[in-house]
Amino acid sequence: MNALIHTTAAATRLVDPYGNPLRTTRERAAAEARAKFRTKLRAAYDAAQTTSENTKHWRFADDLSSAEANSLDVRRTLRSRSRYECLQSNSFAKGIVCTLANDFISTGPGLQIRLKGHEDMARRIERAFLSWARQVRLVRKLRTARLAKCVDGEAFLLASTNPRLRGPVKLDIRVVESDQISTPGWADNQLDANKVDGIHFDSWGNPELYHMLPFHPGDRRGMGNWGEPIDLDPDHVIHLFNHERPGQVRGIPEVTPALPLFAMSRRYTLATVLAAETAADFVALLHTQAGAFEDGHTPQDPFESVDIDRGMMTALPYGYDMKQLKAEQPTTTYVEFRNALLQEIARCIHMPTNKARGDSSGYNYSSARLDHQIYYHALDVERVDWEIECLDRIFEWWLDEALLVNSEFRYSLPPVEELPHRWTWKPAASVNPLQDAKTHIALIDAGLETERDYLMEQGIDPELHWEEIEAQRQRRMAANPQPTTGPAQASAQDDAPNDDANTDDAGNASVARRQPSL
Template sequence: MKHWSRADGLSAAAANSTDVRRTLRNRSRYEVANNSYARGITLTLANDVVGTGPRLQMLTPDDAANRFVEAEFFAWAEAVGLAEKLRTMRLARVSDGESFGLLTSNERIDARVKLDLRLIEADQVASPTLVADRSRYIDGIQFDADGNPITYDVLREHPGDVTFTIDEEFDTVPAAAVLHYFRCDRPGQIRGIPDITPALPLFAQLRRFTLAVLAAAETAAEFAGILYTDAPANGEADSAEPFEPIELEKRMLLTMPGGWKMAQMKSEQPSTTYAEFKKEILNEIARCLNMPFNVAAGNSSGYNYASGRLDHQTYFKSIRVEQTQLARVVLDRLLSAWLREAILIEGYLPNSLRTLDSTFEHQWFWDGHEHVDPAKEANAQKIRLANHTTTLAIEFARQGRDWETELKQRAKEVSLMRELGLSASDETETKPSTKVTEDNAEDTARAA
């Protein structure tokens, strides 16, 4: 009964009310700011999801226009610090549950397009004072009859600022200018909760256990020795005051009262289960983020090659899912807004792109994940290409690179090497290494 006493039938919006989300945000921020494991886990997750930043590949029929837009968008992204802002948004989703970005104009940006992305914390998107929430207006967001957001009310000052007043002014921003990045776990959920919410009690347990072990070890270390007797009560032993301290001198042989013995305090902490307990707690903490233990702890000493690869498969799949959501919610809308701004600049875009009626097909590339054994991966890649079970586009995409750009660069290198009389490595056919193939089979057998 006690275990299920907190179970309820509240809706997604009611269960994640303003007060609930504020409490969860404050606790999550505290853990991330003060717990080394929480900080490391969130930084690792943001770095793995965003990496050095996404790269755009335009897929319109005009190749020259594609190359121009890709180069200009990359220059704009560098000018506004897009990669850093995306990492900040992913960090905020861990501790705050959501992140908001406002599409604004910034004349000080060193680029032709003056579009900018201004990040704000979830605390600032809220219902103004004395404005009651209702079915189509919840937590500062106005919805239409189909559940689509229409406007967002954004407080001009953060509620946590010392200058914030109860009658603080706010701006009503149209939904087209707001990027709302969060994970929807329930139908009807309109605001996010921190990703590490299920792990908050575990962080507290880990801290309490560590402090308890440290306190026990310090208590034991404070006693240099113990005076005890084997004689029974009222037996043959000289009297000695209980808990009376005895001054000890270095390198001296001491005599004890008759019937009494001197022993040194044995340190029982940390016990042999200390490391195992911390490992299990960290493993449970990282599970809600689909992160393996060795990534969360930064320690792979207990892993072998096969188990490491198996654990990372779930993690990398989760990252690909998050990158897809980030591209849909943030990057696609940023690109659309950038193109609209660029079209307004006379003579900036090529003629084939100077219409809003065109469908600008594109895709995003992210940083690839390095293989543990590059030789084995290269051999497997060569076999896949020989069997026609993959393409160069897929193989380069796994590394976060554009296959057309890489092939053009390789062609330049090969041409220059021939011109200089050097042998090009791509002209030499090499057979797959039998030893590498056997190692792959052995790893597969161990994993099974």
């Protein structure tokens, strides 16, 4: 026995070799009870309790890091299921993701450059960039990237060279599926914190290398033989995904929470159709309360089918009654259940229910506007990220090459991040354009908004707009020249009452306030 006897003036206790007093069974039980009590007090949140009722509900909760939670196997499974629902099998799902991409990109962003004292140079750069963007189908590629970001969780845009482009700038933009940005033989159990599937990072978390497979893993050319990966310079790669967790480096589909609901909606639709078909297949049922006859045979054996002639009137056997099946469930609740599912599905991407359904019946004017404000505000927030992470970089790629190959632009321009420029997006169609126009007129007259800001908000090039307005004024003057005003006409005009003057109750004339106009 390794216990020692410790004697004091008060009492004699057994102690272990380290000098700690040995506890009796009763003392140990009391200590355990106090520990359990303290533990129970610390778990004061209902959600922190684990009971027999919520064990199954929380069984998939984990404390994995963002990199482990979005591992290669998880991303591959979610991508395939998301593509199956959103692009192949579910018409509502495809309509939702396509509507999101169309609303986000619309007709494409516009570029506005401000160079004081060099306005002509700024206009030439804007027009040259627009011409190049049309050649490479930039708007279509941006829309494809936004669709991939929603369905696949990630979008990759690469800078490449296309010798078949017209003009001196041969830069082209290539959209690559996230499956192709991968490291061959990658295993999720690798412990290098600076490497994930397809991307290498430096000690500061900046990408320093991307791996791209020569062929798509699902392409028959790449199955089983992907070849050596292509090393991509991060300066020539744009990686778009939702940064939802600190330290996250790869994305998952934006519709991930809705995937089980998509499947549920399709199953419910199939069950409804099956119930209706089953009820329609059975013309009528013969029902009887009579038992079997003495020989064990009834006039109609169970599940025996009987032909019914058209226009026939007949009598049923004794004890039989006829009735028809009714598809009462789930047909009667189909529309309500489907709409509730679509509302829950669309919420994860901030889309209002009437947009997700493609149907605004049941909406009034005010509720429709309020729901759309939430949706378009979410688009505006994301567009800011795209301007910094995508559009500015594409413009930088183009401008670097344009300054090298086009002598017209050989001008000491500052870097893109310091070049005064702005991206404009076409606003959503107004449901009350007259009221919105009056609001902007009042703001411009009050000096709280400029005409340039208004035009850019509407996606209109201010300089081009003012040039067209001046040309329109010149055409009108040429078509309808003003007649020469003689002395008599001038006197008559002076004596004519002023339309802009109002007379108050005291007879004093006051000049009416001119209605503001753009």
